[in-house]
Amino acid sequence: MKIVASSDWRDAIPFDTLVLVADVVPGEATRCFTCGTESELRPRTELWAFKHRHPKNHDGYVRFYCAEHRPVIEQRVEPAPVVRTAARAAGRSTAERRPAKPVVPDRLRAMCPNCFIEVSATGECGNCGWTTS
Structure with missing residues (x-):
C-alpha cells in the first residue's frame, strides 16, 4: 500500500503570502488564530490566510x-550577482592569479632503533633512553 498526501484547498495557497480567506475557501464566519476561541466570529472577508x-x-x-x-x-x-573579473574573463584560473604556497618537504626524523618511535628534539628516546649521539 502506498501512502500519499491528500490534496485540498491548502495546497493552492503559496508560502509566506497573505491571501483573503474568502478567496481561498468559502464558508461561514470564523475566528482569528491569535485572538483565540473566545473571540467573536468574523466574516471571511475580514480574515487573512497565511501558510507557514x-x-x-x-x-x-x-x-x-x-x-x-x-x-x-x-x-x-537576493544575493548580489557575481561579477566576473577581467582575469576570469580572460580564462585564467584562481591558481594562476595567486602565488602558490611553498611546499615544505617532510623532514626525516630520528627514530629509535630499539622502540621504532620518533626521538624527541633532545635526541633521547622517551621510552628506552637511547640517544642519537
Missing part, C-alpha cells in the same frame, strides 16, 4: 489572522 513553513511537514500549515494580527512578511534579500 514547517520543518517536518513539507506541506506547511495554514492559519487565519485578522487585520490586527496578520504576520509581517519579511522580504528575502
Whole structure:
C-alpha cells in the first residue's frame, strides 16, 4: 500500500503570502488564530490566510489572522550577482592569479632503533633512553 498526501484547498495557497480567506475557501464566519476561541466570529472577508513553513511537514500549515494580527512578511534579500573579473574573463584560473604556497618537504626524523618511535628534539628516546649521539 502506498501512502500519499491528500490534496485540498491548502495546497493552492503559496508560502509566506497573505491571501483573503474568502478567496481561498468559502464558508461561514470564523475566528482569528491569535485572538483565540473566545473571540467573536468574523466574516471571511475580514480574515487573512497565511501558510507557514514547517520543518517536518513539507506541506506547511495554514492559519487565519485578522487585520490586527496578520504576520509581517519579511522580504528575502537576493544575493548580489557575481561579477566576473577581467582575469576570469580572460580564462585564467584562481591558481594562476595567486602565488602558490611553498611546499615544505617532510623532514626525516630520528627514530629509535630499539622502540621504532620518533626521538624527541633532545635526541633521547622517551621510552628506552637511547640517544642519537
